[in-house]
Amino acid sequence: MPEIKSRPETLVIGRDESWMAFNLRVLEEAQDASNPLLERVKFLAITASNLDEFAEIRIAGVLQRIEDGYKEPGPDGLTPQQALSDLSENVHNFVREQYRCWNDQLLPELHSNGVRVLKWDELDAPAQAIASDFYQKEVDPLLTPITLDPAHPFPRVINKALCLALLLRRKRRGAGAQNSLLGVVTVPRALPRLVSLPSSIGTHDFIFLHDLIEHHAAGMYRGYEILSKAAFRVTRNSNLYFEEEEARNLLETVRTELHNRRKGDAVRLEIEESADPEIIDRLRINFELEDSQVYRTDGPVNLSRLMNLYSDTPRPDLKFQPFVPRELRLSRNATDLFDDLRRRDILLHHPFDSYDGVVGFIQSAAADPRVLSIKQTLYRTSSDSPIFQALVDAAQNKEVTVVVELMARFDEASNIRWARNLEDAGVQVFHGILGLKTHCKLALLVRHDEDGVTRRYAHLGTGNYNPSTARFYTDISLLTSDPEITLGAHNVFRYLTAHSESDDYKPLLVSPLTLAETFIRLIHRETEHAAAGHPAQIIAKMNALLEPSVVEALYAASQAGVQIDLIVRGMSALRPGLKGISENIRVRSIVGRFLEHSRIFYFANGGDEEVYCGSADWLTRNLFERCEVVFPIKDPHLRARLRDEILAAFLADNVKTRLEASDGTYYYANTVEPYKSAPRFESQTFLMRLAEGKASVSDIPKYLPASPAKQHREHSKPHSAPAKKARNKNHAGASEHFEAMENAKV
Structure with missing residues (x-):
């Protein structure tokens, strides 16, 4: 590695x-x-x-x-x-x-x-004939070959578009005939990057689209000798900047910036390693790049397109076995979901618990005549989202308010379409607070119940309202009618639509208003408990940890004796296991079948434990530059599930867990004691088995943390x-x- x-x-x-x-x-x-x-x-x-x-x-x-x-x-x-x-x-x-x-x-x-990615010369005659026919009918009509000369300047190569560069020489003799020219062809994005071909021997055969175009390139450049050719791709600066104070309309500003993004400066050139040096040099000079910004690839440019190989190969035996999540079941005497929520809070752990429970919550609200209004945030969603359709349907006879985050990176275009379509359907659409991304995951209903009382019902989550990604992202959902939590959600929506700041969002933690200072206070409280000899422990699961003030507070807690386990999927600025600084902190990362996306925060609090979930990581942007919501889990049974089932499973994992050493390197947990001699335990596999009724919480091994200092000595360079x-x-x-x-x- x-x-x-x-x-x-x-x-x-x-x-x-x-x-x-x-x-x-x-x-x-x-x-x-x-x-x-x-x-x-x-x-x-x-x-x-x-x-x-x-x-x-x-x-x-x-x-x-x-x-x-x-x-x-x-x-x-x-x-x-x-x-x-x-x-x-x-x-x-x-x-x-x-x-x-x-x-x-x-x-x-x-x-x-039996899954073969072949070059042209490796195809048999029937496959070559079919590939050529596909090229003539489907590919060639979409190609625009360009030869660079004074009349034809270098074309505008859009961000991350795969292209072919060809070094050419005119066949006809004349002035300048011996000089080489550069030709450029953009590979059509509308076509599959891997072309499926028939096979007579039962294999699944493919050829890369750019290989197919390369083989037929002579037909585009008649009168030229092709000296060399190579696939390349340019990556451009895609940071999105605009002056908010001067923006008359946020939606139009983002639309304009989406157009301008295409004009970003080049930051990377990827090109086949076999490319002629003259081609590389001409491209590098044209895109104004240093040699260090040129990445020579020993294989197909743009490996992300291999996702097509995964999706287009009908070989279930070479993929994970299908998993059917656990469906939400109502309490025995509940007449419907709203009746059930008046009796209890419901905690769902996706994808082990089906996301249909969340979709059903919104759909039930849309169809129920007793529901008077619906408010919801949308950060990202899918193109065929049933939640989107439910909001459109509900707008026919209810008050529906949606806060759409236009600047969800790389989803701006689709979110603009959602905003327009929702407005056309009669939904009140807001874009949150200027300068703050709306990243919180909230849905709030007002219902006139059968007993004559008007109540609020809410969904609060750690993930986006996207049923598609919910199948492979781990997230937490809370469905509740708790008066305090739903009132807090009500105040958050007022903040988002009217910038109306409340003095108190309790029991919710809201950024940029109360979240950072509350998290710091909760960490300091554990420090005080440890100093007083009371139970003190922190378990925090998130996507990333970079905020300096949080790192500093965790270091202070560790020095006071607080035992701290951090489950951080991605970036972590904290150095665990430093003598005198972070000896009581362990940092682990779990990368497996599902993308770990849930944020869970456990505080022992001297024995009166508190557990929170929410949309925020411990990043500067989440704590100070976005609207985020973190919510408490008030039901003791649900707190116990988070502690004894979900967090316990992650901490016991010795298969997909990597532990961080203080120099920032990671290594598999099963390479050190006590994990090395422990039975094999994979958290995500266990949670799937638990959802299927094939395992129990008692199967989770007892968590025995390894010494961070020992980790550092044995594994740091x-x-x-x-x-x-x-x-x-x-x-x-x-x-x-x-x-x-x-x-x-x-």
């Missing part, structure tokens, strides 16, 4: 370094032979898609800071130029490992299992004496370090 370059001289791990380590964990799933073969292909495609976004947002951001003249070090101690240097080295190493995985592992194993000296100096000056961190954004 490639090494992720680390600079361990500070108390925090750099955001981009930590992100690269996360994508490396995803790549490990592609390399893991215990996963079904096509699932491994899918994981490899995910790493490429992740890397695309990283390049167009994070690398682009560092380049932008350098261009703007920033030279001061960030919280990780790196100047923008140092950060770019490390990033470049890490990404180049990572790309090489991606293609080793494809060429040395996946491609041969696919071939041996040795540092040089100067690095150790610098690190110890920073540890001694922790308060000064965090004071500097407070003045910078991670």
Whole structure:
């Protein structure tokens, strides 16, 4: 595996370094032979898609800071130029490992299992004839070949579009005939990137679309000799900027920026490793890139398109076995869902519990004449969402209000369409508070119940209202009629639609108003309990942890003796296992079949435990720059389920868990004691079996945490004496370090 370059001289791990380590964990799933073969292909495609976004947002951001003249070090101690240097080295190493995985592992194993990705010369005559027919009828009409000369300047290559570059020479003699020219053809996005072909031997055969176009390129360039050809792709800066104070209409501003995004500066050129150096040089100069921004691929450009291989290959034996989630069942005497919610709160753990329970909540509200109004936030949803249709139907005879987040990154265009369609149906559409993304997951109903009382009912969640992603994202949903929680949700909607700030959103924690300070207070409270000899423990599960003030509070809690377990899927700035700093903190990441997306926060609180769930990670943007909602789990039985079933399963996992060492590296839990000698336990597999009635909570092994200090000694790479000296100096000056961190954004 490639090494992720680390600079361990500070108390925090750099955001981009930590992100690269996360994508490396995803790549490990592609390399893991215990996963079904096509699932491994899918994981490899995910790493490429992740890397695309990283390049167009994070690398682009560092380049932008350098261009703007920033030279001061960030919280990780790196100047923008140092950060770019490390990033470049890490990404180049990572790309090489991606293609080793494809060429040395996946491609041969696919071939041996009857799934063949073939070159033109490897096709038999019947397959070549069918491929040529497909090219002539479906591909050629969509192609626009260009030859670059004074009359034909370099075409505008759109972001991440796959193209072919051809080095040409005129066949006809004349002035300049010996000079080479560059031809460019854009591969149509409307066509499948992998073309399925018939096979006479029972295999599933494919050819890459660009290979098919390359073979027929001579027909597009008659009168030219093709000297060389290569596929390439350009990634552009996709940061979305606009001046909010000058925006008359947020929707129109985002629409304009979507158009302008296509004009972003190039930040990365991917091109086949076999490309002629002259082609590479001409492209690099045209896109104004340094050589370090050119990524030579030992295989097909754009591995994210391998997702088509996963979806288009009808081989269920090479995929995960289908899983049927547990359906929501009403209480024995409940007449309907609303009657049930008057008796109890309902906690759903998706995808182990079906998302149909949430969809049914909204659909029931739309169809029920007793429901007077519906309010809902939408951050991302699917194109065929039944929730969207239910809101449209409800608008015919109810008050329906929807807060649509237009700036959900890379979903802006679809969200603009949702907003227009909802408005056309009579829904009151708002776009939240200018300058704050609306990331909270709330639905609030007002119903005139059968007993004559008007009540509120709410859904609060950790994930988007997207039934499609709910099948493979883990998330928590709470359905409740609790008067305090639903009143808090009511006040949040007033904040979103009228910017009306309440003095108290209790029991909800709301950012940017109360969330950060409350989380810090809860961590400090555990610190005080530990100092007083009372039960003190924190278990926090989230997608990312970068906010300096939270890291500082956790370090202080660890020093007071609080036992802290952090389950962080992605980026984590915290260094566990540092002597005198974070010896009582363990950080783990679980990457498996389902994307871990739920946010759960457990505080022992001296024995009077509290558990929260919500939409927010411990990131600066979530705590201070978005509208987020974190909600308490008040029912003791539901708190026990979160603690003894869900969190306990994650902490006991010794198959898909990677533990973090203090230098930022991750390693499999089953490589160290006590996990190494423990029975094999995989949390997601267990939770599926539990949902199917094939397992019980008593099957979860007792959690025995390994020593973070031991982890660091055994698994961290040795540092040089100067690095150790610098690190110890920073540890001694922790308060000064965090004071500097407070003045910078991670």
